[in-house]
Amino acid sequence: MLRIIKKPIHFCTPEQSPHKFCQSIRYSTILIFNNSYFLMDQKSFLKLKNLRHTLHQYPEVSGEEKQTAERILDFFEPLQPDQVIRNIGGHGLAFIFEGKEKGPTSLFRCELDALPILEKNNIKHQSTIPGKAHLCGHDGHMAIISGLGLFLHQQRPQKGRVILLFQPAEETGLGAAAVIEDAKFKKIKPDYAFALHNLPGYEQHQIIIKKGTFTAASAGLIVKLKGENSHAAHPEAGNSPAEAMSKIIVALQKLPDAMKKFSLITVIHARLGEVAFGTTPADATIMATLRAFENDTQVLLQQYAEKLCTQIAKEYGLEISFEYTEEFAASHNDVDAWEFGNEAAKKLKLKTKHIRLPFRWSEDFGLFSIHTKTLLFGLGSGKNHPQLHENDYDFPDNIIPTGVKMFEEIIDQIHH
Structure with a gap:
């Protein structure tokens, strides 16, 4: 329990009395918490x-x-x-x-x-x-x-x-x-x-x-995919990153299951193409936060995440690039x-x-x-x-x- 005293009081040492110090303090803020004394x-x-x-x-x-x-x-x-x-x-x-x-x-x-x-x-x-x-x-x-x-x-x-x-x-x-x-x-x-x-x-x-x-250590990962546009009536003429983006979202969040030490990936944002109903998308962006309790585990997690995303992009014939933001080392x-x-x-x-x-x-x-x-x-x-x-x-x-x-x-x- 906390008590705050804001008035003139006289104290003696804790040895003399559990609630007194041997000094006179004029108009002090005395915080008494769990028998601990904070004098300010x-x-x-x-x-x-x-x-x-x-x-x-x-x-x-x-x-x-x-x-x-x-x-x-x-x-x-x-x-x-x-x-x-x-x-x-x-x-x-x-x-x-x-x-x-x-x-x-x-x-x-x-x-x-x-x-x-x-x-x-x-x-x-x-x-x-x-x-x-x-x-x-x-x-x-x-x-x-x-x-x-x-x-x-x-x-x-x-x-x-x-x-x-x-x-x-x-x-x-x-x-x-x-x-x-x-x-x-x-x-x-x-x-x-x-x-x-x-x-x-x-x-x-x-x-x-x-x-x-x-x-924990953490970093914001930004994955960018690039394919080709086409008319929405002829999607086979382009190369939409939609399916690859979906696979990456699922795969990234499952990746920590394969890590020996604690890690976590949270997808926080995804964007596919533009709002144009007559056009198939050519671009996609996935953003995720990667976390680990140790800096070396964080490095491995980032490497594995990039490798996983690259494999999926290659499977679909897409260009891929990576950026990092808001990087924190473990305290x-x-x-x-x-x-x-x-x-x-x-x-x-x-x-x-x-x-x-x-x-x-x-x-x-x-x-x-x-x-x-x-x-x-x-x-x-x-x-x-x-x-x-x-x-x-x-x-x-x-x-x-x-x-x-x-x-x-x-x-x-x-x-x-």
Whole structure:
């Protein structure tokens, strides 16, 4: 159960009393959850809440996050980071907080972009941009990393350095690659990288964590077939891709049955010719999402899918071509990085769920797993909360301090 106290109270240590600390805190927001204490002064909490609400009102989709980045820059200006890197991987931002001693570099990442979906909520901070909305919670993730900025302003790392990364274009799968390929990334190449994602369907404040793969690799496959037109009265004079297209749709979705490890193919769109009742079609397009829990399995799945489609096209004498879009690597949780996150949850006495199977959805953070030791974990946003990408979703403000505190505890382990 969660209780929020917003009034002057006096505390003693937990050893003296299970409900007191030995310090006086004026007008603080005290979150008491499962005997765990999250202390965030009311002024800071309201700052983060107001920031999130503003970001929610003015969403920008992947590649267009210019004003969002400006708002984050304004928030961080009084926090005096030691270095600010702008326009990394597009509109991305990196804030660097240096320690006094040499040590490791850790990166904490959130996402700048919203979704091209119309919001249907009755809230004061509803999106003001028609057809665009923060329906994945990236506004809340930004608030959490901004809260980490407030913490680092007051308490720099003792050793090493902490990077707060606001990454563009997560939803399209292009942002992480753009950041990593940017020459500026060499300045901040981390030893560890951490991120969280809020997860509806789990209790608020619950931590969902796993060693190894946490989210799947995925890619959008576009298959194009080309035959020949003819008059609809004489279909034998042309070469319609209709039958081949139908076979490919069925065959692709059956292909994972032959794979030794988990994989999934979902056909999401198909188009045949044009609406012309006097003409047989010459062109067809099939679009499918390919998923696997491991990157090498994903590569094999793509190779087998292309080979299968090519065989069918050849059987019907059709030309064929392939394109890929929205490619995501699997997010892989390194054992060392996992230990930091697991220990943080233990120290905070948070309810923790150790999942056995990875999530089937994908996260752009997975690309960082190829370059450094990473941890991506889930933060419960409510058992009955609207699901991600639904038009009535809104990030719950009261889990912001939980996310901030998890990252603070990880920093404490690595940098103090």
